[in-house]
Amino acid sequence: MSVITEIRVPSEDFELGQILSLEHASAIELETLVPSGDATVPFFWVYEPIEDGFLDTVERYPTVNSVTEVDVFDDRTLFRIDWDASQDHLFQCILDHNGQILSATGAPEGWNFEIRFGDRGLLSQCQDCCEDAHITLKITRIYNPTDPEAGPWYGLSDPQREALLLAVRMGYYDIPRGCTTAELAGELGISDQAVTERLRRAIGTFGRHALLTPESPAHVD
Template identity: 80%
Template sequence: MSVIAEVRIPPDDFELGQILDLDEVSAIELETLVPSGDVTVPLFWVYDPVDGVLDTIERYPTVNSLTEVDVFEDRTLFRLDWDASQDHLFQCILDHGGQISSATGASEGWDFEIRFSHREALSQCRTCCEDAHISLEIIRVYNPTDPGVGPWYGLSEPQREALLLAVRMGYYDIPRGCTTEELADELGISDQAVTERLRRAIGAFVRHALLTPEPEA
């Protein structure tokens, strides 16, 4: 049975984390990751980029080009043509059949959600990362359709904490009983991190509570 691993990795431990410098933005969210020959093309959101961040990214030796796809007031969607062959993290994931479902970079590190075909593949990937001197902290491992996943319906502890707090403080009430800034103050994280955590929490809840396959008759 496949497993999903939620892991945290320091930005300096993998090349894409070094390219997308978190000192120059408030948060980064991977939208999708498309392999194309020897080139891996990520689409990613950059929140509140500072002036000059594009030049910094484009100067990185393995970056072929960087293109703006969509621009909004607080975030920009970029397409990055990048040679991932030197990024040991991505090679370890791909070599062991891992599929990246999501990735978000913030001041505390990069949080990845990765699906593996079985636990042994995850274990092998972790060993590969250790050999490459990549610090991979496993937050949680679970079976995506396992009825024993528990009452949290696929939520990680931080996601559950944020979602419960939002409900208790009236964030989903009409009119709203609080703002994301107030939630951020309570949780001790950034406003943008709260928004992303709630979005991922709702996505996880829907996948595990509403999209779980019906048992066979």
């Protein structure tokens, strides 16, 4: 049975963490992860405030060919990175053991990844690979996506459920939207950025527990 693990990795322990320096941005979230042979990560969100030196720092890195601004919002900017990831040992260890990166967010204290593996044996082998590459992994959670012990709320933590319920009740997912993340943040007593990240993780968790089973196909035609 497949397993999902949540891990924390110091920024300095893998190449992308070094490239996307958190000295010049408050938080970073990978948006589109392409599990190709070179582990390309083409899109990422950078949350405000973004300092002037951020792009210069990224573009100066030897394995980065270019960084392009895609979309700009009040609290975050979407960038596309043309990056040769063949030297990033963390991503290579994950791909070599058939890991699927479900989410990844960077903050000054380190990066949090959520990764799916085919079974616990592959997860263990990935851990050994990272250890051999001198990458420090701190596993914060391991669970099966259809584990009955996930509880009646499809694996949602209490803060995730609270934020998701509030967003639905206040019309955040309506068209047009009935509220903003800033208004949700005011109700929850947390930052706008924290609301965005909490909702994203809540939806991902809910979808995996509610929709995915061991028999679910990897792709739908």
